[in-house]
Amino acid sequence: MRKPRDFDAELKTLEDKALELKTRKVQQLGDLVIATGADALTAEELAGALLLLAETKDPDRREAWERRGAAFFQGRARRSAAAADHDGGGTPAQPSGTQPPSGGTGAA
Structure with a gap:
């Protein structure tokens, strides 16, 4: 059974x-x-x-955003690979250049 x-x-x-x-x-x-x-x-x-x-429904605008996003991820992948080669495989906690410095002007 x-x-x-x-x-x-x-x-x-x-x-x-x-x-x-x-x-x-x-x-x-x-x-x-x-x-x-x-x-x-x-x-x-x-x-x-x-x-x-x-x-936004405009396909041209959405396609442009998609290309820009893909370029962002490809650039990040290249930077991560270069960083891994440079520092023995570690990846930074924060990608460089993505946050304004402390006390810097941000969105008001």
């Missing part, structure tokens, strides 16, 4: 995995905000900019 499935245990496992994926996504989005220097913006400025981006 077959062993009955424990649906509660399977559901709990799936819920745990979903929570883990959501947590990872939130962490990656936060890392992206910091890496691009957007953490210097106020929450309202960042939300407004993201809303504008989400509402």
Whole structure:
């Protein structure tokens, strides 16, 4: 006779995995905000900019943003590889040039 499935245990496992994926996504989005220097913006400025981006339907504009984003990630990958070669494999906690210096002028 077959062993009955424990649906509660399977559901709990799936819920745990979903929570883990959501947590990872939130962490990656936060890392992206910091890496691009957007953490210097106020929450309202960042939300407004993201809303504008989400509402934009112009395919040419969206394609231009996509190209710029791809160039950002390719440049970061090159810098990370160069840093790994230079310092023995470690990667910096913060990508250089992404945050204004302390006390510098940021978003008002």
